[in-house]
Amino acid sequence: MFFEGSEKKVELITxxxxxxxxxxxxxxxxxxxxxxxxxxxxxxxNEQCDAYLLSESSLFVWDKRLVIITCGLSTLVDSLIAVMDxxxxxxxxxxxxxxxxxxxxxxxxxxFTDDIxxxxxxxxxxxxxxxxxxxxxxxxxxxxxxxxxxxxxxxxELLMYHISGQLAQYLISxxxxxxxxxxxxxxxxxxxxxxxxxxLFSPLGFSVNGIKGDRYFTIHITPQEQSxxxxxxxxxxxxxxxxxxxxxxLALLKPISWDAIGFNTPIIASAKPKNICLAHCAYPIxxxxxxxxxxxxxxGSEVLSPEFM
Amino acid sequence: MFFEGSEKKVELITxxxxxxxxxxxxxxxxxxxxxxxxxxxxxxxNEQCDAYLLSESSLFVWDKRLVIITCGLSTLVDSLIAVMDxxxxxxxxxxxxxxxxxxxxxxxxxxFTDDIxxxxxxxxxxxxxxxxxxxxxxxxxxxxxxxxxxxxxxxxELLMYHISGQLAQYLISxxxxxxxxxxxxxxxxxxxxxxxxxxLFSPLGFSVNGIKGDRYFTIHITPQEQSxxxxxxxxxxxxxxxxxxxxxxLALLKPISWDAIGFNTPIIASAKPKNICLAHCAYPIxxxxxxxxxxxxxxGSEVLSPEFM
Numbered sequence: 001m002f003f004e005g006s007e008k009k010v011e012l013i014t015x016x017x018x019x020x021x022x023x024x025x026x027x028x029x030x031x032x033x034x035x036x037x038x039x040x041x042x043x044x045x046n047e048q049c050d051a052y053l054l055s056e057s058s059l060f061v062w063d064k065r066l067v068i069i070t071c072g073l074s075t076l077v078d079s080l081i082a083v084m085d086x087x088x089x090x091x092x093x094x095x096x097x098x099x100x101x102x103x104x105x106x107x108x109x110x111x112f113t114d115d116i117x118x119x120x121x122x123x124x125x126x127x128x129x130x131x132x133x134x135x136x137x138x139x140x141x142x143x144x145x146x147x148x149x150x151x152x153x154x155x156x157e158l159l160m161y162h163i164s165g166q167l168a169q170y171l172i173s174x175x176x177x178x179x180x181x182x183x184x185x186x187x188x189x190x191x192x193x194x195x196x197x198x199x200l201f202s203p204l205g206f207s208v209n210g211i212k213g214d215r216y217f218t219i220h221i222t223p224q225e226q227s228x229x230x231x232x233x234x235x236x237x238x239x240x241x242x243x244x245x246x247x248x249x250l251a252l253l254k255p256i257s258w259d260a261i262g263f264n265t266p267i268i269a270s271a272k273p274k275n276i277c278l279a280h281c282a283y284p285i286x287x288x289x290x291x292x293x294x295x296x297x298x299x300g301s302e303v304l305s306p307e308f309m
Numbered sequence: 310m311f312f313e314g315s316e317k318k319v320e321l322i323t324x325x326x327x328x329x330x331x332x333x334x335x336x337x338x339x340x341x342x343x344x345x346x347x348x349x350x351x352x353x354x355n356e357q358c359d360a361y362l363l364s365e366s367s368l369f370v371w372d373k374r375l376v377i378i379t380c381g382l383s384t385l386v387d388s389l390i391a392v393m394d395x396x397x398x399x400x401x402x403x404x405x406x407x408x409x410x411x412x413x414x415x416x417x418x419x420x421f422t423d424d425i426x427x428x429x430x431x432x433x434x435x436x437x438x439x440x441x442x443x444x445x446x447x448x449x450x451x452x453x454x455x456x457x458x459x460x461x462x463x464x465x466e467l468l469m470y471h472i473s474g475q476l477a478q479y480l481i482s483x484x485x486x487x488x489x490x491x492x493x494x495x496x497x498x499x500x501x502x503x504x505x506x507x508x509l510f511s512p513l514g515f516s517v518n519g520i521k522g523d524r525y526f527t528i529h530i531t532p533q534e535q536s537x538x539x540x541x542x543x544x545x546x547x548x549x550x551x552x553x554x555x556x557x558x559l560a561l562l563k564p565i566s567w568d569a570i571g572f573n574t575p576i577i578a579s580a581k582p583k584n585i586c587l588a589h590c591a592y593p594i595x596x597x598x599x600x601x602x603x604x605x606x607x608x609g610s611e612v613l614s615p616e617f618m
Contacts, residue, residue, distance in 0.1 A: 103442040106415040116618065128615035133412040133536055134445065134470055135566075139618070161443055227442055257444075276585075278606060281613040293613065297587060297606075304590040304602065306437035309425065309448070 003205065004107065005222030005229030006100040007057060008076040011155075012066040012083060013147045018091040020063040022050055028086075033059060035078040036070050044197040044209065049216060051209040053199050058209050058218045064093075069233060071220065073107060077115040084122055092123065094147040099139045100159065100259075101131075103227050112139040130281060130293045136161075136259050138293065142285045149289065154265035156239075158232040158246050160255035163223070167252050171223035172204060181206050181221075185252065190245050191217055191236065226307055230255070239268040246270060256302055262292040274299045312514065313416065314531030314538030315409040316366060317385040320464075321375045321392065322456045327400040329372040331359055337395075342368060344387040345379050353506040353518065358525060360518040362508050367518050367527045373402075378542060380529065382416060386424040390431060398432055403456035408448045409468065409568075410440075412536050421448040439590060439602045445470075445568050447602065455595040463574035465548075467541040467555050469564035472532070476561050480532035481513060490515050490530075494561065499554050500526055500545065535616055539564070548577040555579060565611055571601040583608045 014021060029052060030040055038056040045051070052059040057069040066083065070076045077097065084092055097119060099112045116127045124144040131137030163171075167184045170176065178198045182188075187196060187208065194210035194217065201207070206221040217234035230253055232238075238246040247270040250258065260267040269277060280294040323330060338361060339349055347365040354360070361368040366378040375392065379385045386406065393401055406428060408421045425436045433453040440446030472480075476493045479485065487507045491497075496505060496517065503519035503526065510516070515530040526543035539562055541547075547555040556579040559567065569576040578586060589603040 101443075106417070106420060108415070111415060113618065127618040129618060130613055130615050132471060132565075132613075134410075136443065162441060256441075276608075277610040279611040279613050281615065283615050299585075301586040302588040304439055304441075304588050306439050306590065306592050309422065309436040309438060 001204075001224050002104070002227055003222050003224055004072050004102055004104060005220065005227070005231065006102045007069050007071045007220070007231055008074060008100075009096075009098040009233075010066070010068045010076055010080045011094075011096045012080070012092060013094040014064045014087060015091045015093045016064065018064070018087060021061050021066055021087075022063055024061075024086075029059060029061065032079045032082055033068070033070075035082050036068070036074040036076045037072075038070050038074055041199055042197055044195055044211060046195060046211050046213065048214045049211045051197065051211045051216060051218075053197050053207055053209050057207065057220055060209070060211075060216050060218075062214065067216070069218065069220075069231075071222070073109060075109050077110065077118055081118065081122060089123055092143065092145070094145060095123065095125070095143045097141040101137045101139075103229075116141050126285070130291075131279065131295065135279070136257070136295050138259070138261065140291070142289075146285065146289055149264065151264075153235070154237070155233065155235050155263040156237075156246065156265055157259070157261040158238065158249060159259040159261070160230040160232075160250070160253050161228070161258060162256035163228045163230055163253040164256070165252075165254040168223065168228065168254065171206065171221060172225060176200060176206075178206070182208065185219065186248065190243065190248060192243075237265070239265070244270075247272070255298070257295065257297040260292075260294045260296065264290055265292070267292045267294045269294075269296070310513075310533050311413070311536055312531050312533055313381050313411055313413060314529065314536070314540065315411045316378050316380045316529070316540055317383060317409075318405075318407040318542075319375070319377045319385060319389045320403075320405045321389070321401060322403040323373045323396060324400045324402045325373065327373070327396060330370050330375055330396075331372055333370075333395075338368060338370065341388045341391055342377070342379075344391050345377070345383040345385045346381075347379050347383055350508055351506055353504055353520060355504060355520050355522065357523045358520045360506065360520045360525060360527075362506050362516055362518050366516065366529055369518070369520075369525050369527075371523065376525070378527065378529075378540075380531070382418060384418050386419065386427055390427065393431055401432065401452065401454070403454060404432065404434070404452045406450040410446045410448075412538075425450050435594070439600070440588065440604065444588070445566070445604050447568070447570065449600065451594045451598075455598055458573065458598065460573075462544070463546070464542065464544050464572040465546075465555065465574055466568070466570040467547065467558060468568040468570070469539040469541075469559070469562050470537070470567060471565035472537045472539055472562040473565070474561075474563040477532065477537065477563065480515065480530060481534060485509060487515070491517065494528065495557065499552065499557055501552075546574070548574070553579075556581070564607070566604065566606040569601075569603045569605065573599055574601070576601045576603045578603075578605070
């Protein structure tokens with residue numbers, strides 16, 4: 001009953017002179033995600049964005065920007081290289097490629113080191129690891145070329161491990177429904193006015209994409225006991241005093257530990273569950289591009305149970 | 310500058326009717342450790358024990374007991390199977406096989422799951438994982454057959470990650486000496502009256518074995534920055550009020566985090582560095598055989614530095 005929830009992520013911004021990425025159409029993106037061993041399950045669109053729900057997470061396509069997130073044993077670097085081949089490196093204004101350390105790294109088709117040696121054959125860039133090898137850590141590659149970003153161009157990632165409580169119990173119960181999960185996640189109040197598209201996987205797992213204008217969010221839940229994982233990614237402000245999305249989700253999902261990553265946005269500590277920040281850092285990729293990372297853990301000593309094998 | 314310090318460990322007790330394991334002699338043990346991709350560097354002996362210092366950790370041989378600890382990319386399960394083949398399964402009174410999760414698991418020749426499927430072809434046993442996959446965790450296999458142990462038959466393991474301070478700095482400096490390291494580790498006061506045998510590895514790394522009667526200790530230091538690791542293993546009481554060995558070593562090596570594992574002995578929390586116990590458990594392998602596990606972390610939020618790749 002193990003599923004590798006930990007994700008790989010690509011973000012790519014094109015040069016203004018290139019035509020729209022959206023006009024490449026669904027057959028093109030079907031082929032691209034197939035290279036990562038993923039399939040398109042469904043799509044929702046608005047005037048600015050196409051949001052594809054994948055068998056392994058999500059793909060968002062704007063005219064000039066692309067975000068792909070894939071989990072499991074996906075080979076996302078292959079998708080990225082195919083996109084860059086297609087549009088031409090000269091039309092890439094910025095690209096980043098991220099990997100979270102996996103629960104079972106030895107099952108992956110490649111390491112991050114392998115991936116960046118492929119990428120660097122295409123495009124120069126910088127890469128680093130944040131966090132110790134024996135703890136939660138993230139790898140990130142960013143192209144040497146960095147697009148000028150608006151001040152509102154921020155991304156937040158909230159990655160939660162070992163969820164607990166009523167919602168966590170529901171997510172491993174029989175007879176779940178998409179509607180009930182959306183209701184328990186309070187999506188309507190957290191992401192007001194968003195269109196969304198969700199999918200309940202068999203035997204377990206839940207994904208939802210939401211869009212509103214150029215804003216997006218995506219939540220992926222791997223609820224399996226012993227390796228549960230929930231990721232939330234959005235360009236909406238998750239730290240707003242009026243609508244503290246990150247704090248609300250933490251209070252709902254009650255993870256034992258979590259990572260918070262902010263691109264050009266700081267990380268605000270949450271009050272519930274009571275926690276400590278075990279490690280953190282903030283560092284600039286380029287002059288105006290700041291990465292913030294924090295790893296948090298619930299206070300109190302967790303009583304472990306042996307997992308028999 | 311990475312070295313995999315995380316260890317695999319075998320402990321084997323023979324039936325009283327079997328002849329002495331020591332009498333098998335150095336050539337036999339040379340072949341056995343070669344199966345794990347290790348070499349004997351040196352040996353010290355007393356009336357009860359032969360303590361071999363290995364290129365990848367240590368081997369202790371008593372008349373009726375064996376402890377082998379190997380690090381790096383060693384394949385210790387192959388050594389264990391060869392020993393059992395040689396002495397005969399019927400002469401095995403008890404065996405345990407442990408693996409700590411590795412820093413870079415994908416480089417290992419096998420997983421713990423692979424290892425136990427080999428072992429179970431030879432001898433029935435129980436296996437479990439303690440600790441979450443995304444945090445420090447330990448795997449342990451124990452034979453279904455459990456020897457009757459004396460109350461004083463205890464083992465303590467103290468595994469320290471990301472050491473800091475004066476001693477940690479010395480261990481990555483030029484012109485180190487074995488004498489100075491032993492002095493900084495205060496071995497003479499921590500392990501009074503022990504004979505010991507140490508080795509300074511090139512470019513970095515330090516091992517020491519100590520014996521006194523049937524008591525032993527071994528310390529292995531992988532001081533490489535970003536992945537430093539120190540393991541201490543002994544059948545001496547490390548929690549004694551008169552000589553609190555574990556507390557002294559923690560105060561000297563100032564790790565960011567550590568695991569404490571006690572077999573038939575509880576784990577006592579230490580005051581320095583100030584810390585919290587993030588997770589713990591105690592569970593019985595058999596009626597009289599208790600495993601205690603605790604994972605501790607220094608209080609205070611560590612400021613991480615990106616590790617460029």
